[in-house]
Amino acid sequence: AVLAASLRTHPDDNAGAYVGLAALAAARHDFAGALxxxxxxxxxDPYGGAVFGVIGDALVELGRYAAAGATFQKMVDIAPGLSSYARISYLRELHGDVAGAVLAMRxxxxxxGTAQDTSWAAYQLGELAWNAGDVVGAASRYREAEQLDAVWIPPRAGMAKVAWARGHVRTAIARYREVVALYPLPEYVVALGDLLWTTGDRASAREEYGLAxxxxxxxxxxxxxxDLELALFDADHGHAGPALRAARIEWGRRHSILVADAYAWALHAAGHDAQAVGYERRALVLGTRSALFHYHLGMIELALGRRAAGIRDLxxxxxxxxxxxxxxxxAARSALARAGGSA
Structure with missing residues (x-):
C-alpha cells in the first residue's frame, strides 16, 4: 500500500518504488511479476544497482540464466559490493563452479559493512561448504556467523544439521527444537520431522509435518x-498426487532447474519415471554440483532398470x-545395496 501510494504521488521518477514492488513480488514467489x-x-533508472539486482533475481528463478548472468555483471559494474558479489556467487554455484562461488562470497x-552483513556472508560460505560435503568447514562458518549475530537463526539451524552429520542425532533434534521454537520456517520444521521419523518417533514426526x-x-x-516447496515435500513423504499437481502448476509458471528437479521427483513418486528422467537431466543442464539432483536422477534411473547409470548417479x-x-x-545407500553397488 505504501509503495502504491508512492507511485500515485510520484509516477514518473520513482524507480525505488518499482524495485520495492519487485522485491515484494519475489517474496511471494511471483517472479514474472518481479521481472x-x-x-x-x-x-x-537505467544505472541503479538495486534495479539490476531484482531483475537478475527474477531471471534466475524463471530459468533465464544467461540473461541473469549478464544482468548481474551490470550490477557488479555499477554497484560492486556485497549484494552484487553474492549474486555472482549464487550463479557460479548453479553452474557448478563451486570454487568461483566461494571466491565471490569471500x-x-x-x-x-556491518556485523549482520558479515554474519550473512559467513553463513552463505557455510552453506557452500555444506553443499560440497565439507562438514568441518561448514561448522566453522556457521559458528562464525552465530558469533557475529547471535539473534539470527539460520546459523543455529546450520549447527543442528552439523550435529546430525556427525551422528549426534539427539543433539540435532534438540537444536532443531530450539530453532523451530524461535523461527518455525517450514524448512526447519520438516528437518525436525525427518529426524524424529528416523528415530522411530513417528507420532512426533507427523506433528511436525502437519505444522509444515x-x-x-x-x-x-x-x-x-x-508449489515448488510442497511438490518436494509431498514427493518425499508419500503424497504423490498432491506433489505432482503442485509441480505441474509450478512448471507452467517457470522453467528453472529447481522446478525441473521438483517436477522430475514428483513424476517419479507418481510412477512416471520415463517422463521424470528427462526433467531431471534438464535440472542438471548447467552442471550444478547438487547431490540432491544426482540422487533423484539415480533413483529414477534405477526405477527404469538402468542399473549402471543409477549406481553412478547415486x-x-x-x-x-x-x-x-x-x-x-x-534411501540412497539402501538403493545402492539393492542394486549391487557400494557407497
Whole structure:
C-alpha cells in the first residue's frame, strides 16, 4: 500500500518504488511479476544497482540464466559490493563452479559493512561448504556467523544439521527444537520431522509435518506461492498426487532447474519415471554440483532398470555431499545395496 501510494504521488521518477514492488513480488514467489516491476524500474533508472539486482533475481528463478548472468555483471559494474558479489556467487554455484562461488562470497564478506552483513556472508560460505560435503568447514562458518549475530537463526539451524552429520542425532533434534521454537520456517520444521521419523518417533514426526502443511496453507492464504516447496515435500513423504499437481502448476509458471528437479521427483513418486528422467537431466543442464539432483536422477534411473547409470548417479550424490538429506542419504545407500553397488 505504501509503495502504491508512492507511485500515485510520484509516477514518473520513482524507480525505488518499482524495485520495492519487485522485491515484494519475489517474496511471494511471483517472479514474472518481479521481472515486470524490475523492468519498469530500469526504464526510470537505467544505472541503479538495486534495479539490476531484482531483475537478475527474477531471471534466475524463471530459468533465464544467461540473461541473469549478464544482468548481474551490470550490477557488479555499477554497484560492486556485497549484494552484487553474492549474486555472482549464487550463479557460479548453479553452474557448478563451486570454487568461483566461494571466491565471490569471500569478496562479499570482505566488503560487508556491518556485523549482520558479515554474519550473512559467513553463513552463505557455510552453506557452500555444506553443499560440497565439507562438514568441518561448514561448522566453522556457521559458528562464525552465530558469533557475529547471535539473534539470527539460520546459523543455529546450520549447527543442528552439523550435529546430525556427525551422528549426534539427539543433539540435532534438540537444536532443531530450539530453532523451530524461535523461527518455525517450514524448512526447519520438516528437518525436525525427518529426524524424529528416523528415530522411530513417528507420532512426533507427523506433528511436525502437519505444522509444515499448516504453514504452507497460511503462506498461500497470504498470496505466497509455495508449489515448488510442497511438490518436494509431498514427493518425499508419500503424497504423490498432491506433489505432482503442485509441480505441474509450478512448471507452467517457470522453467528453472529447481522446478525441473521438483517436477522430475514428483513424476517419479507418481510412477512416471520415463517422463521424470528427462526433467531431471534438464535440472542438471548447467552442471550444478547438487547431490540432491544426482540422487533423484539415480533413483529414477534405477526405477527404469538402468542399473549402471543409477549406481553412478547415486555414488555421485554421496561423493558430492554424503549428508545431503536426512531421508535421502539412507534411501540412497539402501538403493545402492539393492542394486549391487557400494557407497
Amino acid at each position: 515486470r516491476d524490475g523492468e519498469r524500474a530500469r526504464r526510470l 569478496a562479499a564478506r570482505q566488503v560487508a 502443511h499448516a504453514e504452507a496453507a497460511l503462506f498461500r492464504a497470504n498470496g505466497v506461492n509455495v 555414488r555421485a550424490a554421496l561423493a558430492i555431499n554424503p549428508h545431503f538429506s536426512i531421508l535421502g542419504v539412507p
